[in-house]
Amino acid sequence: MKSFQSRFKSLIKKVVEAPKHFLFSTKTNSLLILDRFYYKDNNVCGQHLFLLDTKTKHLKELHIPRVTNSDMGYKIIASCNGLFCIAHYSLDQYSTLFLWNPTTKQTKRIIEPPHRQQPLLMPPNCLIGFYESNNDFYVIRFHSFENTKRDSSRRTYAVGGEKYSLSKRLWREIKGCDQNLILKGHLFWTENNVTMEGTLFWIAMEVTEKVSHEVIISFNSIDNVISKIELPINPFKDCDEVYKKLVIYKDSVSLITCLKSKSMEQWLDLWILSDEYEGVECWMKVQTLGMFTSLERPVGVWKNEVLMATDKMIHSVGGVVAWLPEDDVGAEFSYNIINYQERFFPLHDVEEIDYFESGGFLFI
Numbered sequence: 001m002k003s004f005q006s007r008f009k010s011l012i013k014k015v016v017e018a019p020k021h022f023l024f025s026t027k028t029n030s031l032l033i034l035d036r037f038y039y040k041d042n043n044v045c046g047q048h049l050f051l052l053d054t055k056t057k058h059l060k061e062l063h064i065p066r067v068t069n070s071d072m073g074y075k076i077i078a079s080c081n082g083l084f085c086i087a088h089y090s091l092d093q094y095s096t097l098f099l100w101n102p103t104t105k106q107t108k109r110i111i112e113p114p115h116r117q118q119p120l121l122m123p124p125n126c127l128i129g130f131y132e133s134n135n136d137f138y139v140i141r142f143h144s145f146e147n148t149k150r151d152s153s154r155r156t157y158a159v160g161g162e163k164y165s166l167s168k169r170l171w172r173e174i175k176g177c178d179q180n181l182i183l184k185g186h187l188f189w190t191e192n193n194v195t196m197e198g199t200l201f202w203i204a205m206e207v208t209e210k211v212s213h214e215v216i217i218s219f220n221s222i223d224n225v226i227s228k229i230e231l232p233i234n235p236f237k238d239c240d241e242v243y244k245k246l247v248i249y250k251d252s253v254s255l256i257t258c259l260k261s262k263s264m265e266q267w268l269d270l271w272i273l274s275d276e277y278e279g280v281e282c283w284m285k286v287q288t289l290g291m292f293t294s295l296e297r298p299v300g301v302w303k304n305e306v307l308m309a310t311d312k313m314i315h316s317v318g319g320v321v322a323w324l325p326e327d328d329v330g331a332e333f334s335y336n337i338i339n340y341q342e343r344f345f346p347l348h349d350v351e352e353i354d355y356f357e358s359g360g361f362l363f364i
Contacts, residue, residue: 267289314337
């Protein structure tokens with residue numbers, strides 16, 4: 001009996017002391033999550049997460065746990081290796097960033113540096129991202145500011161960056177990240193962002209006193225370099241560009257643009273960012289979808305098929321992917337598809353402000 005107890009205790013000890021790489025390499029299910037923004041009268045009224053059952057084509061709402069007493073909304077920053085990075089807003093100093101694992105129902109707040117003198121920067125006043133590297137998770141944050149050190153008659157702008165390590169639970173400055181970056185205005189974050197092989201990409205608004213300009217900002221997490229990429233130019237002068245969506249298509253950073261003609265017909269163009277020509281990045285149009293007589297908004301790419309949303313469904317060329325819930329007439333919705341990987345990755349050293357959400361996560 002004692003021999004059995006000893007072997008059992010030894011087995012439990014080995015499981016508890018399992019290395020991190022084992023937790024990261026565990027094979028898990030791949031799920032599809034729908035992130036929905038709800039607009040009315042040009043104001044954001046709410047945001048919801050839904051788990052998509054690809055068999056029944058129905059949605060199951062996911063309830064994000066509250067980590068503060070604030071009733072204000074949140075933004076999904078990104079999903080990486082089973083964890084979500086989320087911004088929870090508040091009117092006071094308690095706005096916060098936190099990590100959430102829907103599989104284990106566990107949350108963990110990201111503590112700000114105690115010596116911080118400036119107010120906490122949250123989207124849209126900063127570019128923020130989340131990624132995994134070398135068995136550690138990182139949150140990065142960039143903010144733009146007017147560069148008063150340069151002697152120039154024209155206004156110039158610079159970018160400051162900082163990085164948070166989950167394992168070390170520390171923020172540190174990213175020095176010299178914008179040496180090759182030329183900005184004409186302040187940068188503002190949008191929900192349009194993707195990550196590809198250690199490089200993060202955002203569609204950001206470059207705002208000056210007179211005009212706002214959309215650009216792509218990229219950050220190479222290996223070299224700690226931030227760059228600016230211009231978007232493809234609309235070749236049709238008699239058509240308006242009404243929507244853009246940054247996606248990963250066939251292992252390449254890609255952009256879906258939605259164009260509308262004067263006759264109100266719409267179509268989608270799919271562009272791939274290529275560096276085949278002597279290492280110079282350029283956009284190549286590889287596909288056109290349409291014409292559509294009703295509003296078709298791109299929501300992402302799944303299994304290398306472009307997904308589009310109407311007021312009733314999300315579909316691809318191959319057919320219906322999900323039926324959307326009926327909501328208020330006249331409301332406007334914006335959707336984002338998240339490819340989520342179930343991971344039983346524990347958030348170690350959970351503090352008192354963190355807790356396990358009692359609500360369930362639906363497995364399919």
